[in-house]
Amino acid sequence: MAILVVDDERLVCQVVKLALARHGLQTIEAHDGPSALAAASANLSLLLTDINMPGMNGIELASSITAEFAHIPVLFMSCAVASEKELNAAVPGSRFIKKPFVSTMLVQAVKDMCALPQKKVS
Numbered sequence: 001m002a003i004l005v006v007d008d009e010r011l012v013c014q015v016v017k018l019a020l021a022r023h024g025l026q027t028i029e030a031h032d033g034p035s036a037l038a039a040a041s042a043n044l045s046l047l048l049t050d051i052n053m054p055g056m057n058g059i060e061l062a063s064s065i066t067a068e069f070a071h072i073p074v075l076f077m078s079c080a081v082a083s084e085k086e087l088n089a090a091v092p093g094s095r096f097i098k099k100p101f102v103s104t105m106l107v108q109a110v111k112d113m114c115a116l117p118q119k120k121v122s
Helices: 008-023 033-039 057-070 084-090 104-112
Strands: 002-006 026-030 043-048 076-078 095-098
Touching: 002 008, 002 057, 002 095, 008 026, 008 104, 033 057, 043 057, 043 104, 057 076, 057 084, 057 095, 076 104, 084 095, 095 104
Parallel strands: 002 026, 002 043, 043 076, 076 095
Antiparallel strands: none
16 A cells, blocks of 8 residues: 655655655655556555646546545645635535654654545445
8 A cells, every 4th residue: 555645846756755765665756747646556556646747636536536436535734825625616525734844743744644444446
């Protein structure tokens, strides 16, 4: 099982991957919606995506991935303040972490999301 990390800023992806790797978490990196969709699979344990990306934004990406793989939880990240209630309306069960964050906050949020009971696929 792996975490799909999606951010159009390569440095952010690298920092996130490093923080998660230090805690034994495996990641797959993507820098835009189309490459993230290509990398998505039933083996993912979490989608960790930026909200504001050119082309396909994180909400559109998460909606597409969870439409195909309903069991994958979604953790959004962004510099902009986002309403977790609005994000949850768009992608049920999703959560939000505001950038910049310290690695311990990120790792805890990821572990919390991965420990959630898996959604049942209808």
